[in-house]
Amino acid sequence: MAGNGGAPAFWRETGQLIGAIGRAMGVTLRNLFRKPVTVHYPDVQRQYPDRFRGILALAYDKETGEEACIGCRLCEYVCPPQVIKVEMLKGQKRNYAKTFTLELYACEFCELCVQVCPTDAIIMMKSFDLATADRRELLLDKDRLHALGLTFEPSWATGNRLRDMQAPPRPARAEARGEAKGEAKEPAE
Amino acid sequence: MAATQTQQVVEIGYGGNERLMMNMGPQHPSSHGVFRMILTLEGETVVGVDAVIGYLHRCHEKLGESLTYVQYPSIASKTDYVAAMTAELAYVSAVEKIAKVEVPRRAQYLRVIVAELQRIASHCLWLGTWCLDMGGALGGGATVFLYCIREREMVLDRFEELTGARLLYGFHQTGGTRYDVPPGWDKKVRETVDFIERRLDEYESMLEGNTFFRVRTQGVGVISREVAETVGVSGPLIRGSGVGYDVRRAEPYSSYGDFDFVVPVETAGDCYARYRVRMVEFRQSIRIIRQALDGLPEGPISSRPGVKSVAQVRVPKGEGYTRIEGARGEIGCYIVSDGGPKPYRLKWRGASFSNLAVLPYIVPGHKVADVVAIMGSVDPVFGEVDR
Amino acid sequence: MAWHAIEAFIVLNVLLGLVAYVTLLERKFAARMQSRIGPYYVGRPHGWLQPIADALKLMMKEDIVPATSDRAVYNLAPIVFLVPCLLIFATLPFAPTLGVADLNIGVLFFLAVSSLEIVGLFMGGWGSNNKYALLSAMRAVNQIISYDLPFIFAALVPVVLAGSMQMSSIVAAQQGLWFVAYPLIGQLAFLAFVVATLAAENRVPFDILEAESELVAGFRVEYSGMKFALIQLGEYAHMLGTSFLGALLFLGGWLGPGPAALGPLWLLLKAMVIFLLVTWVRWSFVRIRVDHILAISWKLLMPATLVLLLAAGFVVATRGAGGG
Numbered sequence: 071m072a073g074n075g076g077a078p079a080f081w082r083e084t085g086q087l088i089g090a091i092g093r094a095m096g097v098t099l100r101n102l103f104r105k106p107v108t109v110h111y112p113d114v115q116r117q118y119p120d121r122f123r124g125i126l127a128l129a130y131d132k133e134t135g136e137e138a139c140i141g142c143r144l145c146e147y148v149c150p151p152q153v154i155k156v157e158m159l160k161g162q163k164r165n166y167a168k169t170f171t172l173e174l175y176a177c178e179f180c181e182l183c184v185q186v187c188p189t190d191a192i193i194m195m196k197s198f199d200l201a202t203a204d205r206r207e208l209l210l211d212k213d214r215l216h217a218l219g220l221t222f223e224p225s226w227a228t229g230n231r232l233r234d235m236q237a238p239p240r241p242a243r244a245e246a247r248g249e250a251k252g253e254a255k256e257p258a259e
Numbered sequence: 260m261a262a263t264q265t266q267q268v269v270e271i272g273y274g275g276n277e278r279l280m281m282n283m284g285p286q287h288p289s290s291h292g293v294f295r296m297i298l299t300l301e302g303e304t305v306v307g308v309d310a311v312i313g314y315l316h317r318c319h320e321k322l323g324e325s326l327t328y329v330q331y332p333s334i335a336s337k338t339d340y341v342a343a344m345t346a347e348l349a350y351v352s353a354v355e356k357i358a359k360v361e362v363p364r365r366a367q368y369l370r371v372i373v374a375e376l377q378r379i380a381s382h383c384l385w386l387g388t389w390c391l392d393m394g395g396a397l398g399g400g401a402t403v404f405l406y407c408i409r410e411r412e413m414v415l416d417r418f419e420e421l422t423g424a425r426l427l428y429g430f431h432q433t434g435g436t437r438y439d440v441p442p443g444w445d446k447k448v449r450e451t452v453d454f455i456e457r458r459l460d461e462y463e464s465m466l467e468g469n470t471f472f473r474v475r476t477q478g479v480g481v482i483s484r485e486v487a488e489t490v491g492v493s494g495p496l497i498r499g500s501g502v503g504y505d506v507r508r509a510e511p512y513s514s515y516g517d518f519d520f521v522v523p524v525e526t527a528g529d530c531y532a533r534y535r536v537r538m539v540e541f542r543q544s545i546r547i548i549r550q551a552l553d554g555l556p557e558g559p560i561s562s563r564p565g566v567k568s569v570a571q572v573r574v575p576k577g578e579g580y581t582r583i584e585g586a587r588g589e590i591g592c593y594i595v596s597d598g599g600p601k602p603y604r605l606k607w608r609g610a611s612f613s614n615l616a617v618l619p620y621i622v623p624g625h626k627v628a629d630v631v632a633i634m635g636s637v638d639p640v641f642g643e644v645d646r
Numbered sequence: 647m648a649w650h651a652i653e654a655f656i657v658l659n660v661l662l663g664l665v666a667y668v669t670l671l672e673r674k675f676a677a678r679m680q681s682r683i684g685p686y687y688v689g690r691p692h693g694w695l696q697p698i699a700d701a702l703k704l705m706m707k708e709d710i711v712p713a714t715s716d717r718a719v720y721n722l723a724p725i726v727f728l729v730p731c732l733l734i735f736a737t738l739p740f741a742p743t744l745g746v747a748d749l750n751i752g753v754l755f756f757l758a759v760s761s762l763e764i765v766g767l768f769m770g771g772w773g774s775n776n777k778y779a780l781l782s783a784m785r786a787v788n789q790i791i792s793y794d795l796p797f798i799f800a801a802l803v804p805v806v807l808a809g810s811m812q813m814s815s816i817v818a819a820q821q822g823l824w825f826v827a828y829p830l831i832g833q834l835a836f837l838a839f840v841v842a843t844l845a846a847e848n849r850v851p852f853d854i855l856e857a858e859s860e861l862v863a864g865f866r867v868e869y870s871g872m873k874f875a876l877i878q879l880g881e882y883a884h885m886l887g888t889s890f891l892g893a894l895l896f897l898g899g900w901l902g903p904g905p906a907a908l909g910p911l912w913l914l915l916k917a918m919v920i921f922l923l924v925t926w927v928r929w930s931f932v933r934i935r936v937d938h939i940l941a942i943s944w945k946l947l948m949p950a951t952l953v954l955l956l957a958a959g960f961v962v963a964t965r966g967a968g969g970g
Contacts, residue, residue: 083470086468086470087470089468090468090469090470090471091469091470091927091931093464093465093468093469094464094465094466094469094930094931095926095927095930097461097464097465097930098402098465098679098926098929098930099679099926100461101402101406101678101679101680101681102675102678102679104681105681106677106678106681106682106683107409107412107681107682108681108682108683110686119416119419119420119423119441120420120441121419121420121421121422121423121438121441122419122423123422123423123424144567144568144569147568147569148329148330148566148568148569149330150326150330150331150333150334178333178334178427179424180333180427180429181423181424181429182329182330182333182429182566185437185565185566186566186567186568186569188567194423225423227423232437232438232565233564233565233566233567234565235437235438235439235560235565236432236435236436236437236560236561236563236564236565236566237559237561237564237565279777279781281777281778281781300781303781303785303936303937390932393932393933394931394932394933401676401680401929402676402679402680402929402930403932405680405681405682406680406681409681465930469931469932471931471932471933471934472932474934474935474938475932475933475934475935626935626936626937627781628933628935628936629935
């Protein structure tokens with residue numbers, strides 16, 4: 071630190087040191103007057119983006135109001151940590167899920183179950199407030215999943231939308247679906 | 260020379276009155292994860308280091324054998340959890356190599372944008388935690404850390420708008436990507452990148468000429484070119500030691516050949532050189548992102564239909580190894596396929612695993628305070644080391 | 647006699663409250679520099695009750711004593727650390743007639759007693775029977791001893807310029823011009839004083855003693871609960887004490903516009919200025935390595951402060967000779 075190049079090197083190094091110290095302290099001072107970036111959670115909620123992957127829930131069919139899940143168990147097979155367990159109940163016109171349990175404490179939130187669901191039954195919500203005092207409350211059964219689906223705002227991503235986004239474009243199919251549902255592929259921002 | 264050096268430096272056992280065996284244990288504020296170093300000290304100088312890893316072993320390679328090609332990409336992000344996009348890219352590229360799947364150009368460009376954004380986020384975290392280690396959690400280090408995290412949060416917000424997740428994405432799939440760009444995203448990414456570029460100037464002014472910082476990083480942890488090439492480090496470590504090896508240049512993947520960027524090389528080999536390399540990489544990543552956004556082609560984001568079932572991707576018999584330039588170095592993924600929906604064998608070449616092997620060569624002779632600076636500049640992530 | 651005891655009691659209590667709130671000031675100031683808010687919830691909106699909450703929490707914590715520690719040394723260390731840090735306030739006058747003991751040798755007493763904390767520090771490091779604590783205690787002894795000398799020399803410059811060690815007369819000698827405004831000697835001495843304060847206080851950039859990222863709280867690592875509170879109290883009290891000393895010696899003490907009754911307020915404000923300056927430096931820099939710290943002290947600060955002291959003496963001699 072002490073200049074061993076003689077007197078001029080010492081003064082030059084000291085000058086550099088003082089300059090560097092001044093610059094660093096200037097940056098900190100400038101930040102003193104900037105607005106803090108803190109979001110006062112839980113008083114203020116952050117804006118979740120449309121595709122937010124939050125809590126999972128089961129949805130009802132938009133037209134008929136019935137449960138959308140047909141108990142096909144595709145989500146159970148695709149789930150990497152195997153947290154979903156479904157039992158199918160065969161009906162006359164269509165199948166249902168007799169039991170549907172989801173172990174939320176082990177869920178990875180990878181959205182693969184949402185992606186494979188053929189009927190957009192399982193969806194993710196725009197909320198992540200999962201904390202409970204008891205782990206057993208995180209073992210969600212079918213009633214709880216349906217209740218969650220009605221409590222929070224659903225994310226944009228449903229199975230059909232995700233698969234449409236990924237597939238190579240087929241205009242006829244996209245148009246047909248667009249006319250039938252009467253909604254845009256993506257809400258404009 | 261190298262063999263005898265390794266045998267010399269590992270000292271286990273109490274060597275006498277002057278030597279102190281200190282454990283920089285798995286729980287330590289600056290070990291960057293769970294990592295244990297048994298240091299042998301003479302006063303303040305380290306004379307031997309014995310590194311113990313394996314505290315974060317989660318059987319990724321065995322998991323790869325039981326999960327299909329559809330399920331594993333979201334798990335792959337958990338190896339290098341700080342730079343998840345590059346880890347997934349390694350796996351998915353290996354599968355595509357064996358199956359000879361063509362990836363559409365839009366997907367390639369998206370992969371580049373996302374990988375470079377991830378590199379920026381990872382380097383923000385690196386700079387923050389390195390200064391935190393060197394400056395103290397109650398001191399100037401915390402200031403730089405919070406500034407860097409503030410910028411990283413912006414990048415993570417962009418990822419959240421793209422995929423829905425902030426840290427572990429599951430963005431890639433065989434044949435392309437899973438998500439397309441939401442409207443308004445490219446404008447936001449441009450704003451983010453411009454903002455970060457301005458803030459980078461601030462960080463550099465805080466650290467560059469700062470004598471305290473220079474004094475702690477220059478001449479510390481010098482990896483000579485021979486040691487770097489022998490041990491097999493990669494990424495900023497080897498580029499800081501004079502070898503200009505960047506996988507994006509050496510074996511361009513995912514249309515990196517279309518972009519114009521500079522690969523930074525420094526010859527000093529010390530912590531300061533690696534710092535300079537990463538700071539230049541920040542700016543080059545910003546440059547690549549701008550070019551990719553300008554030239555983003557229209558088209559499908561995947562050459563395979565959307566995932567509908569778990570065993571959808573079947574890969575013919577064969578094996579393949581791909582290399583990716585991750586934020587920490589060269590990530591490699593080696594897959595042996597036997598024709599089914601799951602790999603027969605999956606092997607990860609973790610960048611940090613090879614980078615950590617350089618520690619017994621460079622740590623002895625330095626003070627305890629330097630150990631922390633060296634660990635920070637090596638920038639390990641233990642998900643990659645222990646898998 | 648009784649009046650002195652009561653006065654000492656009042657000063658001590660006010661001091662402890664001030665020390666607690668100074669921690670809040672530091673936390674808010676540091677938070678604003680880092681684009682965040684700092685204590686907020688306890689006593690909204692500015693966290694006014696946070697120091698009280700911290701004190702209550704520390705009092706209610708379990709007192710864990712390591713089984714293999716040296717009991718007597720371990721238990722006594724916080725007290726031996728704290729007492730000198732509080733004793734220094736005995737010699738600080740807050741107004742021309744307000745102060746516990748305005749000694750003739752006030753500055754000498756302050757400097758001598760404040761150096762005693764190193765004993766408590768080393769006792770803490772040794773008694774903890776922990777390699778990290780021991781390493782940190784050894785570094786601390788190294789550092790504090792090295793920086794005490796420049797600290798003393800820098801503090802002696804105003805003594806020489808004023809011609810007395812009594813603090814009230816040093817302040818009285820600044821009636822015309824504060825010592826910090828003296829051309830070159832004053833500024834350099836003040837700068838050396840601040841740097842030596844940073845080092846004697848184990849503040850970043852000189853905090854290798856605690857170095858959270860290497861030694862995880864240094865000599866304090868084995869202390870919890872009330873003992874930790876005493877050590878924290880001692881550290882901040884020492885910090886505040888040297889801030890007050892700096893305000894008295896260099897910044898003109900209680901001199902300021904307005905009636906004389908406002909004197910203590912000016913002193914407090916000036917001490918806060920020094921404290922915030924030290925805090926600002928602390929939150930801007932990374933720490934430097936121990937050998938560089940010692941190099942700065944012995945190769946740079948010691949000769950510099952010696953030269954300053956000699957220059958101050960020269961100035962006084964010529965002024966005395968010229969003035970008659």
